[in-house]
Amino acid sequence: MDVVVTGASGNIGSACVRELAHAGHDVRGLARRRPDGIGSGQGSVAWVAADVATDDLAPHLEGADAVVHLAWRFQPTHRPEVTWQTNVVGTRRVLDACSRAGVPAVVCASSVAAYSPVDHDEPVTESWATDGASGAAYCREKAYVERLLDDFEAGHPQTRVVRLRPAFVFQRSAASEQRRIFGGALARPWMFDVRRIPALPVPTGLRLQAVQSGDVGRAVTAAVERPVSGPFNLAAEGVLRRDELGELVGARTVPVPPGLVSGAMAVGWRARALPVPGSLFDALMHVPLMSSERAARELGWRPEHDAAHAVGQMLDGARLRAGSGMPPLHR
Template sequence: MKVVVTGASGNIGTACLRALTADGRHQVVGVARRRPDLERASPLASVSWHPGDVGYDDLDPVLTGADAVVHLAWKFQPTHGPRETWRTNAVGTRRLLAAVRRRGVPVVVAASSVAAYSPVDHDRPVDEGAETDGTSEAAYCREKAYNERVLDAFEAATPGTRVVRLRPAFVFQRSAASEQRRIFGGALVRPRMLDRRLVPVLPVPRGLRLQAVHAGDVGRAVAAAVERPVSGAFNLAADDVLRRPELGELMGAPTIEVPAGVARAAMDAAWHARLLPVPGSLLAALLGVPLLDTTRARTELAWTPRQTAGQAVGQMVDGAAMPAGSRTPPLHP
């Protein structure tokens, strides 16, 4: 199969490329704004790279002859420039799907998110039928929820195309740790600050509980969605849920509970002062996301996570402190 992957050089993208090229059965084309400089020994050396921005460029040539498209292209930053993220995340998705329709691509696998779900105030795991209005007013959540509606409309208008949407929990891997530190911490959070040996106490907002999944496990789910005759939405998360005690154990530090309102106000103040690249509305999203029921992925994709949430988060923390990275431009250390 010829599989085209947008956003191929990022966190989930690189993991998907590894999964799709593992057995040599697929001809994989990676679409990214910046072409990576890869060594011949790299696991991604067999990928054909196509420079392109889904928000602006002509996508028809790269989709010609494609058997499947995996849509991962996404801009998290700049949070102070919502028009720019909207152009890539919302307009880019619509433009890609229009090109898919024109070129007659039979399969689309799109990355959604746990943040597309509506906020909850309980710990009962939700299945894929839960409402998707976005967990908070953060642009990330709004754009993920908007793309759910775009996919709904595309499915209704294009019944001949099989559409899969994956809704993972928070996705981590060691090689993406430096990128994630820059996205969420900016210049305020330096690598040394995440060295577990140097963390005296860990502040945890009240009510925080975290599901996560390793990028490699998401990559395997993407490959299964491409290859199996499935459609619809699939939740992806590791089995364990991280709360204050687990986070303290993971960091090897005592914890202190912080009122959620105080933590959000502090984040908002730092964001408005441009000291922190993410606003407090993202903390609200983190506190409001539901826990995910992954039964459908396990049964229809034959998917089980190989790494726990604690292992995935631990890789991110250790990788950010090193700092770790890879040779694709977004993941450079």
């Protein structure tokens, strides 16, 4: 199959390109910046420099059997009009281009953060409301994209639309990027060395699901190949709470009031010392746990890595300054 991937050089995109090419598909990777040392084509992957927010996308989608839309900007959080232009307007432009090019299948990355907040630990199915886990721009934009997909599905019944809602996605080669995005200049690589962590502060009530990027790539490949549609949760085995996080880093844990963390992040963000606002931490504390039973049943999805392994890859990668030739994933 001929598959176009937007945001192909990012954390999820780079893994999807690998998995799709490994499965024998011809891949067109669209990214704002072409990867280092790679020409217009390499093996079954052809790279195209294109910005979903501004460029004419329909010519790049002509003849595609499926479009996998992953393009997304997390920063700058102090300029939400910039992220909105890429994340929301860009998604609308991709869907419009898919319509004009007659693409028969669209696979779009949503997120656990699109879900409405919960006050329980019962795993939710894909039927849970998607109004955003907090007022953070990331959550608001993910929820708005869900509405764009609703409208697109209603107006294009002939197009197969799949939306994937992964938990927090990690891989070793994306660790330096994620350290920069979420920690900024204050988060230095040595801070992720477990030998330097005598005690780990953990917000009371924190529980975290995660998934490795390659496992998301395998789910995307299955969604491209199988005649499925609708939403799919993607979360690896295991839920990380205080005890599991302490075991992961080999340190004793110290409970911290969530309000204290949220308030400190809000102050740091307003002072531009931290790159993410406290509202994003609020989302982390209130996103639901997800059931991935539908993905297992209809996609045949069995993640190769559990949640602890995915988070461990990020910690190791951040400590070792891991990265790749993909521009967003530079060391």
